[in-house]
Amino acid sequence: MGDDATAARARDDAALLVVDRVAIGYRRQGRYLPAVGEASFQVRRGEKVMLLGPSGCGKSTILKAVAGFLRPSAGRIVVDGREARSRAPTAPWCSRSSTSCSPGAPSSATSPTRCG
Template sequence: MDVMPSPLRENSAPPFLPLLVVEGVTLEYHAPGRLVRATQNVSFDVWEGDRFMLLGASGCGKSTLLKAVGGFIPPREGRILLDGQPIHGPGPDRVVVFQEFDQLPPWKTVRQNVAFPLRASGGVSSSEAKERADYYIEKVGLARFADAYPNTLSGGMKQRVAIARALAMEPRVLLMDEPFAALDALTRRKMQEELLALWEEVRFTLLFVTHSIEEALVVGNRIALLSPHPGRMRAEINSHEWDLKSGGSPQFQAAANRIHRLLFEEAEATNGAGDE
């Protein structure tokens, strides 16, 4: 089969401009009886081909920030730009892979689940949708299960289908909201390894939410540390050289300790503070 076009190569932003710009973004949402400020003046840039991690404790606003990039929540202050243009609502240029496994319609096969968003978005013929679906199903290692139904798949396999479905849309940015958090430790490590191998082939741009320091170092090449209540940029770690093989190295452990110290010091400084 011919190689499908890479999301990195199609409609690429100029090499001197970031693909995604988050600039001074403050986000708020309504909770019962109050207005919660999730993030405060958060800024960062994501470049084409980055594996950019949003790391922080529960409640620091990282998932809310991911939803804002997805276009589901408008910023209270600041702006979010994709290819230099403001984001206004959801779009096929940003596709989300969630943590839950129940996002796949159980009455559709793996192939049908991957192809369905392509057909629903319009402009893609049934033959092209099938070809693209089969390509990404093969890339995530599920070619033998293309005609299987979700109820016959393990949790890790379902997440592979979700990743294939997202990449088949060839988004400008793939958004992942703690996609492996519900998996057991061994399956989670395997999925991290498979995601990196897939990135090596397709070179998509990734914005990934996690609360695991190890996962951030294993998967990401850049890591934004978010402080809690509301989330602010604490620091950014740039690590293009981390990989699974370095997990036990002194350098890897030193980076993990540094991140833990930064997050712990911030938690101590804000201990007892309420939401703004």
């Protein structure tokens, strides 16, 4: 029983989302255009996080990569212990029609939160 409790505590303390040295860019007319230079942060279960910055700084681009719609040029994204590697959505709480994610509420997996 002690091992189960220890494993549960470790799972609860583990980061739900890890964005580790992620760079994202696009190819346009044969040229690489960086959208996100290098981003790193972690979100633990129960935490609420807001990405702030001026227009065009890469907030939505990072969320699209977290959701699995974009592949980072460098770095890694880990969602709930699994490394996001494909273009298929990796985060069940993210909506293809929106760039907002709500990992704090499990019910949002069936009803993603949209922000204006």
